[in-house]
Amino acid sequence: MDFTMGEAATALRGELRGLVEEHVPPDFLGAFTDDPADLEVAQRFCRLLAERGLLCMAWPEEYGGRDASIWEQTVVREEMWAHHEPRGAQYMGVNWVGPTIMRHGTPQQRRKHLPPIARGEVIWCQGFSEPDAGSDLASLRTAARPDGDGWLVSGQKIWTSYATMAQWCFLLARTSRGERKQQGLTIFLVPMSDPAIEVRPIPCMMGPHHLNEVFFDDLRVTEADVLGTVGEGWKVVQEVLSYERVGIARYARCERLLQAAPEALGDRWDDLPAELRGRWARMLTHCRRARLLAYRVVSLQSEGTIKPGDAAAYRIAVTRLDQESAEVLMEIVGAAPPEGPEGAWFRAEVEDHWRYSQASTVASGSIEMQRILLSRSLLAAS
Template sequence: MDFTMGEAATDLRHELRALVRAHVPADFLGAFTDDEADLATTQRFSRLLAERGLLCLAWPEEFGGRDASVWEQTVVREEMWAHHEPRGAQYMGVNWVGPTIMRHGTEQQRAQHLPPIARGEVIWCQGFSEPDSGSDLASLRTAATRDGTGWRINGQKIWTSYATMAQWCFLLARTAKGERKQQGLTIFLVPMSDPAIEVRPIRSMLGPHHLNEVFFDDLRVSEADVLGTVDEGWQVVREVLAFERVGIARYARCEYLLQAAPSVLGARWDLVPADLRGRWARMLTHCRRARLLAYRVLALQDSGTVRPGDVAAYRIAVTTLDQDSAEVLSELAACAAYPETTVVQRFRAEVDDHWRYARAATVASGSIEMQRILLARELLAAS
């Protein structure tokens, strides 16, 4: 099957790879490490992509994009994730925060928020999960109450990635009680610099920035900070999650590392047990399966017909791929030659990084159990 998407897409891939080689250090493994230079690298690279019109490629020109197709943006997404995401946390603003503001924001909100995202100058975090409201997001308790001409927000969020570095938060809070818990939820766009917001990092093997608690203590916001219609934020959230879950092209990194294994091992590849080589081949097949499911969801999104079950099927495939390929890659890395060459050291570091992140794959952005429930509901409804 041909995955090239045509000559223009191939040229775009070559351009992006050349930019990565020229502007990203060879030992780069992502922005969210203990080394502040890694974050600085992603900030510079994001601005470089923006200057070349490559950061928000598929955005309308009026908002700082190039009116490119969703498939060209997919090329960017795949190349960035294959090379350890040198855009850092910008994918969040590019993939779904910006597009959501385009569709549901006021003219003032568009003018305020879209240009900085398109220039690669701002980082967003997502204020969704809470200590007792993770997979059951609609049960959240962070409350926003009317206070004169604005709102006062109190509550706590957890597992908030990038909260220590973000300038803005896409925050979901309860503004009313309804017959169903999905009713009475509202989205607010709030600045993380407000002194009423406290961020407490949660140390983990994923490194800094990824896991944080965020506390809101009488945070005052105005009506201008409300995105969309008050009490009707759940429909927007469902849309957001569909874009978020397909916007992380982890299959591209899996395939990149799996394809690299034979050349890294060199002559030792022939000594790899047949069973392990067979599992390696199956993982490559599963990469293509996840890619096809991602493309299906993208096509449906482009036509405005995507359903939760479509996204759930992709998420199930890509998260299990993440974990299964991590195990295969770890065994292959153990087969590499000693003493270690620079190439082998680099490969082992990449595999270790991939393995650590894969541990959280079936929990992040909605647990795999919830994805299976969503898919089952769709299948039962269609039967």
């Protein structure tokens, strides 16, 4: 199996790695830390990618892209995740907010929202999960009640990564009730600067910005804020979640850290127990498995045939890889603590990876829900 995707992809990887080495500090652990300078690093790097036509490569030229293949965009995705996502929160706008607006937005919404995303100038957050409607998203209670020529939205969201820094929110709310709870849901595109929106950060071991509560107190929205058709937001959400789940290429980060372990430990690598080195090798194999599943979903997306079960299979593999590789890497660091500057870098990277991995089987839909989606898909095909 050739994982390189050809000479053009290899050259693109080299270009991206060169830009990361030149413009991103070696000790960068992502944009979402206590240090505002880390966010600024990501914002500058994101604008740099946009200027070079590398941020939204697969977008049509009319929307600020290069009409590149979806596989070139996959290369960008992998290199960004492998190097601590120096685009910051932009992957959300690039991977699924922008494409969803292209498919379901009005001409006015496309003109308003797509250029700032393509330039790397705007951050979006996702107003989906609620205290009693996380994995069972269709049970959400945030409601939009009719008011003149629009609606007033009231309710609470939780988790809501990047809400403290986002300028816009992709908000799901209930506008009516039908026979099924998936009916009557509507998507609104709303500015986070509206005074009817309050954000309360939730401290967690992943660091700031990852978890937030967001409260809506009679937020005024109109037809111009609706994405798609009123009451049919669930169809769009199913599509969105499939794009979001494959867009998080954590397998690339796992593989980079696993491959860095022998060099970081140097001569001490041979002192590790054979059983631990065997598990390390198994994790590298699992990285390739997750990568292959991701490529399958990317291929299906390019053909317009993706189903929830396809993305669920990938998500199960990559979230388990995230946690299991983090445990192996932590054991390696504990058994033979790496020394020197390279060792200090490796320890910091592994510890950050472990903290983030603890939430991976819950984020973007719990692993239990992914198994249910996959099971339903397999039963429907049998």
